[in-house]
Amino acid sequence: MRAAAARLSGVVRATPVLTSRTLDERVGGSVFLKAECFQRTGSFKLRGAFHAVASLRPEIRAGGVIAFSSGNHAQGLARAAQLHGVGATIVMPTDAPAVKRAAAEGYGAVIVDYDRYTEDREEVGRRVLAERGGTLIPPFDHADVIAGQGTVALELIEEVGPLDVLVVCVGGGGLISGCATAAKATGDVTVIGVEPSTGDDARRSLEEGRIVTIDTPETIADGQQTTSIGALTFAVMRERVDEIVVVTDEEIRTTMRFLFERLNVVVEPSGASALAAVMAGRVDVAGRRIGVTLSGGNVGLDQFFEILGGAP
Amino acid sequence: MRAAAARLSGVVRATPVLTSRTLDERVGGSVFLKAECFQRTGSFKLRGAFHAVASLRPEIRAGGVIAFSSGNHAQGLARAAQLHGVGATIVMPTDAPAVKRAAAEGYGAVIVDYDRYTEDREEVGRRVLAERGGTLIPPFDHADVIAGQGTVALELIEEVGPLDVLVVCVGGGGLISGCATAAKATGDVTVIGVEPSTGDDARRSLEEGRIVTIDTPETIADGQQTTSIGALTFAVMRERVDEIVVVTDEEIRTTMRFLFERLNVVVEPSGASALAAVMAGRVDVAGRRIGVTLSGGNVGLDQFFEILGGAP
Numbered sequence: 001m002r003a004a005a006a007r008l009s010g011v012v013r014a015t016p017v018l019t020s021r022t023l024d025e026r027v028g029g030s031v032f033l034k035a036e037c038f039q040r041t042g043s044f045k046l047r048g049a050f051h052a053v054a055s056l057r058p059e060i061r062a063g064g065v066i067a068f069s070s071g072n073h074a075q076g077l078a079r080a081a082q083l084h085g086v087g088a089t090i091v092m093p094t095d096a097p098a099v100k101r102a103a104a105e106g107y108g109a110v111i112v113d114y115d116r117y118t119e120d121r122e123e124v125g126r127r128v129l130a131e132r133g134g135t136l137i138p139p140f141d142h143a144d145v146i147a148g149q150g151t152v153a154l155e156l157i158e159e160v161g162p163l164d165v166l167v168v169c170v171g172g173g174g175l176i177s178g179c180a181t182a183a184k185a186t187g188d189v190t191v192i193g194v195e196p197s198t199g200d201d202a203r204r205s206l207e208e209g210r211i212v213t214i215d216t217p218e219t220i221a222d223g224q225q226t227t228s229i230g231a232l233t234f235a236v237m238r239e240r241v242d243e244i245v246v247v248t249d250e251e252i253r254t255t256m257r258f259l260f261e262r263l264n265v266v267v268e269p270s271g272a273s274a275l276a277a278v279m280a281g282r283v284d285v286a287g288r289r290i291g292v293t294l295s296g297g298n299v300g301l302d303q304f305f306e307i308l309g310g311a312p
Numbered sequence: 313m314r315a316a317a318a319r320l321s322g323v324v325r326a327t328p329v330l331t332s333r334t335l336d337e338r339v340g341g342s343v344f345l346k347a348e349c350f351q352r353t354g355s356f357k358l359r360g361a362f363h364a365v366a367s368l369r370p371e372i373r374a375g376g377v378i379a380f381s382s383g384n385h386a387q388g389l390a391r392a393a394q395l396h397g398v399g400a401t402i403v404m405p406t407d408a409p410a411v412k413r414a415a416a417e418g419y420g421a422v423i424v425d426y427d428r429y430t431e432d433r434e435e436v437g438r439r440v441l442a443e444r445g446g447t448l449i450p451p452f453d454h455a456d457v458i459a460g461q462g463t464v465a466l467e468l469i470e471e472v473g474p475l476d477v478l479v480v481c482v483g484g485g486g487l488i489s490g491c492a493t494a495a496k497a498t499g500d501v502t503v504i505g506v507e508p509s510t511g512d513d514a515r516r517s518l519e520e521g522r523i524v525t526i527d528t529p530e531t532i533a534d535g536q537q538t539t540s541i542g543a544l545t546f547a548v549m550r551e552r553v554d555e556i557v558v559v560t561d562e563e564i565r566t567t568m569r570f571l572f573e574r575l576n577v578v579v580e581p582s583g584a585s586a587l588a589a590v591m592a593g594r595v596d597v598a599g600r601r602i603g604v605t606l607s608g609g610n611v612g613l614d615q616f617f618e619i620l621g622g623a624p
Contacts, residue, residue: 016328018350022418037576038330099573106334257613261411264349264578264609297576301569305617 001182004051004147005154011083012047012151015039017159018294022262027278029285032163034156037267037297041103043223044152044175044295045076045139051148052137053080061086064134068125070096071223072296073139078109089132091124097222099300140174141230150178156291157186164288165190167274169295170202170244171224173233179293180240193237193244194277196221196252202229203244206237220249220307223270223296245282252276253308259294268299269307313494316363316459317466323395324359324463327351329471330606334574339590341597344475346468349579349609353415355535356464356487356607357388357451363460364449365392373398376446380437382408383535384608385451390421401444403436409534411612452486453542462490468603469498476600477502479586481607482514482556483536485545491605492552505549505556506589508533508564514541515556518549532561532619535582535608557594564588565620571606580611581619 018033036044053065064087067077074090081088088109092101093116105111110132114124129136138145152175153166166183168176170193180191195202199217205228213228229237252269255276259265274292277283283290299307330345348356365377376399379389386402393400400421404413405428417423422444426436441448450457464487465478478495480488482505492503507514511529517540525540541549564581567588571577586604589595595602611619 016350021352038328040333042576260578260613260616264354266572266576266578301572301620304572308613 001147001150001154001178001185005151007051007054008047008148008151011050013038013040014155017156018263018265020263027285029288029290031278031285032156032160032289032291033275033294034152034291035265035294036152037265037271037294041072041075041079041107042296042298043072043076043271044149044293045072046079047151048145048148048174048178049073049076049137050080050083052142052144053077053084053086055144056135060135064088064132066091066128066132066134066136067139068121069139071100072298074104074109075100075107075298077137078104078107082108087134089128089134091128097298097300097303099303100298103298138230140172141232143232146174146178146232146236148178149175150182152293153179153182153291157183160291162187162289163189163291165192165283165285166291167192167194167278167283168293169193169224169270169274170195171226171270173202173229173237175293175295176241177233177236181236184240190242191240192277192283193241194274195244195246196224196273197246197248199224199226200244200246201227202237203246205229205234206241206244221252221269221273223268224273245277247273247276247280247282251280255279257308265294266297266299266304267294268296271296313459313462313466313490313497317463319363319366320359320460320463323362325350325352326467329468330575330577332575339597341600341602343590343597344468344472344601344603345587345606346464346603347577347606348464349577349583349606353384353387353391353419354608354610355384355388355583356461356605357384358391359463360452360457360460360486360490361385361388361449362392362395364454364456365389365396365398367456368447372447376400376444378403378440378444378446378448379451380433381451383412384610386416386421387412387419387610389449390416390419394420399446401440401446403440409610409612409615411615412610415610450542452484453544455544458486458490458493458545458548460490461487462494464605465491465494465603469495472603474499474601475501475603477504477595477597478603479504479506479590479595480605481505481536481582481586482507483582484538485514485541485549487605487607488553489545489548493548496552502554503552504589504595505553506586507556507558508536508585509558509560511536511538512556512558513539514549515558517541517546518553518556531581533564533581533585535580536585557589559585559588559592559594563592567591569620577606578609578611578616579606580608583608
């Protein structure tokens with residue numbers, strides 16, 4: 001993890017840690033918000049993507065990289081490839097948020113569209129690999145990606161000191177796997193994952209002791225619409241994550257509004273879910289020091305308006 | 313100024329400096345955004361208010377403090393008084409933004425309302441002073457306020473190193489007076505002030521060599537609706553500010569949207585005006601290192617929606 005941190009130094013931003021007296025009074029503990037919404041490319045995903053690309057052998061890397069992603073991993077990988085001077089191909093569903101698509105293109109990636117309702121993603125993937133070549137960099141189930149993403153917790157704890165609790169959003173489980181590994185190496189800290197209530201596959205997976213696969217959940221948290229965690233993230237989470245809790249879309253909205261109005265920070269829905277769990281009382285934080293990830297901020301203004309119910 | 317910085321240490325937050333590759337490419341220079349929107353109370357005003365309250369003799373301070381303010385100075389002074397354990401009375405027009413009123417009350421201030429269209433502000437002030445006593449802390453035309461506000465530039469330059477240009481929003485001129493003093497002490501830096509185009513009293517004052525008073529300007533930048541700069545700020549600005557430029561409300565809106573979408577930062581209109589001048593090409597920044605204040609972020613979500621034209 002420290003090797004990953006060294007590799008990322010100068011590339012990723014050491015994002016600020018935000019605190020709020022109002023927030024602390026409301027939840028009854030000391031909350032440290034790791035604001036990855038201020039990360040380059042707008043989310044923590046750059047950390048994992050850059051580390052994975054940097055870890056490829058040069059002759060392999062030269063062949064370019066590929067991702068299936070409608071979201072922040074697409075931007076992170078596109079930028080990571082650009083920084084290494086190699087090509088990136090992003091396979092993206094046609095209904096991906098415009099702001100995320102435009103950003104990946106802005107980093108020089110080639111976008112390959114597919115219709116997620118009529119086309120088979122695997123088949124599209126095979127075709128792209130055959131036509132364009134390159135190395136597939138998965139968004140979470142990959143040791144180098146996890147190690148890069150774990151630097152979020154490493155940085156947070158190095159800046160603010162030991163934590164009692166670390167609360168992290170869960171999609172495929174890459175961020176929490178890396179963060180739990182980093183945090184537990186520093187001492188006795190309870191690691192809590194947060195999923196949308198409609199998509200609690202990680203919670204059920206840990207409860208049932210096997211990887212549970214669900215249908216694409218309906219939630220505003222588009223970064224957490226994964227249908228299952230990975231084999232590797234499952235193994236790490238089983239060992240190092242203490243509990244998974246869930247939040248509703250309405251709790252996420254309330255938290256987005258709070259972050260906007262009281263902290264002047266724009267987060268996307270998935271980026272607010274970890275704090276939503278704390279604010280909704282899902283995590284025992286009384287009198288404790290709590291680290292919380294604000295994992296990303298890639299949401300357009302119009303989309304933000306729409307999510308929060310629009311304006312008069 | 314360094315004495316002010318020492319006094320503020322541990323009270324005000326050393327706010328983060330934000331940078332953006334996209335922004336730098338767009339304007340052709342290196343921009344360092346001093347994000348005072350993340351300051352406690354939501355703006356730089358806490359710095360001046362706290363320093364002024366701290367500088368009062370204890371027996372005077374114990375009598376409480378008073379401000380006329382519809383905005384961020386109200387919050388800053390209310391919090392500064394609360395931190396010193398003394399009372400604050402804020403005289404506020406009835407049409408002040410709800411979010412700013414609620415915040416001042418949240419810091420324990422007593423709010424005295426007046427109708428700015430039917431009541432005489434001076435008379436209301438005399439009545440409040442007679443009834444409640446206390447020391448009036450003006451929002452800008454006061455040496456201790458200016459010194460406290462100048463720590464914004466001091467911190468910025470200490471963090472990022474020498475600047476070629478410093479761009480600062482101008483209301484009554486307190487922030488720019490303090491910042492120009494701090495910046496010019498560090499070396500050769502061009503200091504540019506920014507006003508809304510409808511309220512260019514500072515620009516005209518510097519041009520005409522006398523304090524020009526205007527009617528309350530119509531602008532979305534409610535923190536810059538001052539009708540004249542002060543005697544002290546005029547004297548400092550004459551000596552240390554190189555130029556004042558203006559921006560339109562539409563340029564401010566565009567900048568607020570850019571900050572929201574690309575930097576995930578919420579700023580109020582006045583907080584965006586300095587950057588608006590840079591993005592609109594009013595400041596010669598090509599190849600230079602430019603410090604820019606994002607002076608505050610006190611804007612409610614509904615107000616933000618309304619300012620930016622609402623959602624579909």
